[in-house]
Amino acid sequence: MTHDRRVQLGALLGALPALVLAGILLARAPWPLPWKLLLFAACAAAAAVSLRALRRRVQRPLQTLANILTAIREGDYSFRAREPADADALGEVYHELNVLSELLQQQRMKAMEATALLRAVMAEIDVAVFAFDGEDLLRLVNRAGEALLGSPQERLLGRPAAELGLAAALDGEGAQLADMAFPARAGRFDLRRGTFRQGGRVHRLLVVSDLTRPLRQEERKVWHQVIRVLGHEINNSLAPIQSLSESLLRILERQGEDWMDDTRQGLGIIASRAQGLGRFMEGYTRLARLPEPCRAPVDLEVLVRRVAGLEQRCEVRVHPGPPVTLQADGDQLAQALINLVRNAVDAGAPVDLGWTVQGPAVELRVEDRGPGLPTGGNLFVPFFSTKAGGSGIGLVLSRQIAEAHGGSLGLANREGGGACASLRLPLG
Template sequence: MKLRTKYILFVVILHLITLVLTYFIFEQNKVFFIVSEVFIIISIVIAWQLYRQLIQPLKLLMQGVDAIKDKDFNVKFLSTGKHEIDELINVYNQMMDELRTERTRQEQQHFFLEKLIHTSPTGIIILDFDDRVQQVNPKALQLLNITEEQVHGYSIHELEHPLFKQIGELKSGETAVVKLDGVNSFKLQKSHFVDRGFSRHFVMIEDLTAEILAAEKKVYGKVIRMMAHEVNNTIGPVNSIMQSAMKTDQLWESHDFDSLKDALQVAMDRNQNLNLFMRNFADLVKLPKANKQPIILQKLINSVAKLMAVKAQENGVAFEFNLPNDAINIMADEQQLEQALINIVKNAIEAIEGTGVMKFTAMPAERKLVITDSGKGLNAEQHANLFSPFFSTKKDGQGIGLTLVREILLNHGFEFSLKTVAEGQTEFTIHYN
């Protein structure tokens, strides 16, 4: 039963009882009876006025509660001239002003935060309470090379992208640096915030590729220059002494010294090979800026294939070409790009055990060149370190070939990747401009 119903019922019953009692008490005295009835009528009027004065604040309170339920903080009440009600109205109006101000502040902060997340140069992934992807900013989509539809609403444990596997293994507050394909490196930082009393995670992804490549080049460049300096300073005088000795006929008049003469010649040849070895390393440091000129991609591929044809035949490898008839014009340094393709083809030939096939596929619409080989493929460790300086999968490898390829393609601003996509199918993909 509502409060006002109780009040009305109480007043009605009270006055009915009073009316009956006055009738029995003053039935003999009409004057007193009339006077008592007048007092009862006055009491009813006063009770009604009190009811109206008491119920009005309740009505105002109910209207205010309804406005708060509807989140309408613009509803305010005017003063009535009655002290008690005006006090209540003033408190309510102040509360509504504070709520409106706080809502405006929260909306501004939310808008600013959304704008900040959307335009952030750092990739941001926000998860819900069940670690499902709720929001991904454009930078994260770019770094992951995916669309929002491919990840939104999915659990990070369901997604196959290697970065999400790393994210799933991270705990809140942890940071990890992940190198996916031997070139691109990412810093992952996982943290959490409290939403409606429950913990939710978010992940920040930062591309460290440029910084790490620059740091690597600075370090190995310094090492190579130091090695080249020491080797040249040693080999030069030693070769000069041996050449002088070889040209002094008096030292070799006796046949007893023929073996020594042969040993000196072998030592000179080894020194020459060491010079060549160091020169290959020095090429990484001295690589000039790409002198880009218009070239035809099919012509460059055919030139490299002819150059590597003998080695391919010796290893039982056949070349296949899937190239369009229309010329594909690209801007590149022909000599540098040719050297990069030679190294790629050479590595692919050596990766094929026994007979096999190499295929050159050009996709003009996607501005992409794919070189596929039927070799044994790459394992996880090899894939992560492929383009690292001095890393080689061959027993006697120097780890220069793919590092030089990396530097040349980065020098051109070309994106690239090397990965085994299926058994007997490894692809080196170059996205040219």
């Protein structure tokens, strides 16, 4: 039996003695029988109407409370109960439910705002964030993580860490520095791991920070300052030396003395070396003055064949890849390729030049048949060169051009002998 029916039955049992008493009194009254039955029926009808009204008065508040509690359970906090004008026990219950709904609605709004802020921050930070569940399936990735893996979020969520190439990065504890190669980028990364709970289950968090570009930028700033200081000081010293040498040469020519030949020759060497040093420093200052890329559509095959045709010392064999059009600075990319091809020709002919598309990037490869790369990590250090008379700025300038376009430049020895320079550029 329901609660309202039990209340109705209790009221009926309470009213039953009164009905029995009314029947007894009507039976003893000196009235006609039809009148007695009519009066008894009226009393019974009044009792039935009162009981039905009582049941409704019990049902309505309980239904209101049930509706509000159902809405709260379903996450809808907009329902409110109409509070009576006079404060009573039921009114207090309505008031407390309304306050609870308002409080839950405010807390839900704050949680939604905090979640929206967190998502906005995660989307804008230049740090890749990945979240994996207990089965190592990817459940959360931000925009930087999509760029690092070279795929949109829809294609990444639900895939295992091993398939994404993140199993090695996910294993371990705490922070770690590691050299890794991702589909869109390769270099040195800072790996940080942690755990959190969602829905009562333990999830693992992986934060990947690219340290390559910040290190390169700081390194470049230092070298820029050094180059500017050296250029300023040496140019200030070379200008008077060159002027004085030329003046002395003119004076000696007017003298016309034979014994002055050696002196004239020495001064000529001084003037020549001063000019050479000036050209030498001018080449170095190009590192500090590389402008920002002026991007425009560049047909990669046309650019590669033009660069290959500039080398006359040996044949540069072009291995075409798929058609690619880059949004890049054609002059800067041509200069970077010229430097790489020139180094390859100096190392050993023949030279192979080609490209392949790998996900969101295109990789240009310049391969030679030389002795390979020397040991040590000085190949990208400005002023360092393994060639006699080399300036030591070609590789540094090429890498600077690649990174200005959002790409990278790598060097490696080939298995069959020789070296390979890989210039990686984004397609977007």
